[in-house]
Amino acid sequence: MNGGEFVVSPDIVVIGAGVIGAACAEALSAAGARVTVLDRGAPASGTTAAGEGNVLVSDKAPGPELELAQASRKLWPELLAALAEELGPELADAEWEPKGGLVVATGDESAAPLRDFAGAQRAAGVRADPVTAAEAGALEPHLTKAITAAVHYPEDAQLQPVLAATALLAAVRARGGEVRSGVRAIGIEADAGGAFKAVLTDRGAIACAAVVNACGPWAGAFAADAGAPIAVLPRRGMVLVTAPLPYTVRHKVYDADYVGAVASGDADLQTSTVVESTGTGTILIGSSRQRVGFEERFEVRVLAELARKAQRLFPILARVPVMRAYGGFRPYAPDHLPIIGADPRVPGLWHATGHEGAGIGLAAATGRMIADLYAEKETAVDASPFRVDRPAVIEEVAA
DSSP: OBTTBOOSOOSEEEEOOSHHHHHHHHHHHHTTOOEEEEESSSTTOSTGGGOOOEEOSTTOOTTHHHHHHHHHHHHHHHHHHHHHHHHOTTTTOOOOBOOOEEEEEOSHHHHHHHHHHHHHHHHTTOOOEEEOHHHHHHHOTTSOSOOSEEEEETTOEEOOHHHHHHHHHHHHHHTTOEEEESOOEEEEEEOTTSOEEEEEEBTEEEEOSEEEEOOGGGHHHHHHHTTOOOOOEEEEEEEEEESOOTTSOOSEEEETHHHHHHHOOOOSOEEEEEEEEOTTSOEEEEEEEBOBTBOOOOOHHHHHHHHHHHHHHOGGGGGSOEEEEEEEEEEEOTTSOOEEEEOTTSTTEEEEEOOGGGHHHHHHHHHHHHHHHHTTOOOSSOOGGGOTTSHHHHHHHHO
């Protein structure tokens, strides 16, 4: 770009340089497309920067999202290994850690639902191993003794989301694509015959054959600007970060009520206990969910509730100072399924959004699905449940 003008016409423009947009751009460029990625801010500075880096199968009931999660869990280590070979290990390092997860019930009322949920997941091919309270204590020595049921999920993993997005975008650049920050997409342009012509931005028009709306919580706004509104809403989540406490928490550990909070569409505040460590030894404490629009103000009551619940799960945390808190907005679709694919109302417009808090884990498979659909190839996971023209996405926004 010289003097604010775009000088190279890509095949595809991806709007959004978070992990979903980065994964779509990487997969499309790997398939041979020339891709330009735009973001109104810095790459990976929105929802991705506010994520914990979870790559989970443990929190998803049997169905389309679990199938996408299973495919993505398989793809992530393969993709990172391929990027390391292409870019070098340093540029492709995303701190991949297949640490596994531990889900526990601390009350009699949640023990049976946890066991039933795990049984259904096993039938769907998930490794969900019931463990006794003593075995849970061996896996996590600092865990509360008040355990009524526990399930170990060896397939759960974690990565550093900003590093992962950065590695994916580095691959796009290495293949001749571009990544432009500080550029806001404001709509699309069609030719006289109605065929897709260009993406309109505050820095000028970019001629291309197609655009992928990967704007996360802002995807609904761009879709409306493009003439094809979809129901995507922001849902705010908060995370606490403690001072370093190495080797204290070994897995991703959460209370059984987390699954219910993920699946709920309630607009009111919901919190559930999620505790895990990072590579530097700090402890991440979540999680909260609120539909408050794009209100950025921190609420002390939310942070206090997260801390209080985490101490019940890990009493040792009562002695550990909290260094900071951060939060972000996650793209929420009314039926809790991502929106992936072409928009039948506007030729050339594609969507990859609505992953809410699961975007990090689902990104690899989402990018592959977009690339396969664009190339009119068979997808590894049935794409029809994620289609754009389903009632919850189209009819709800019209209402």
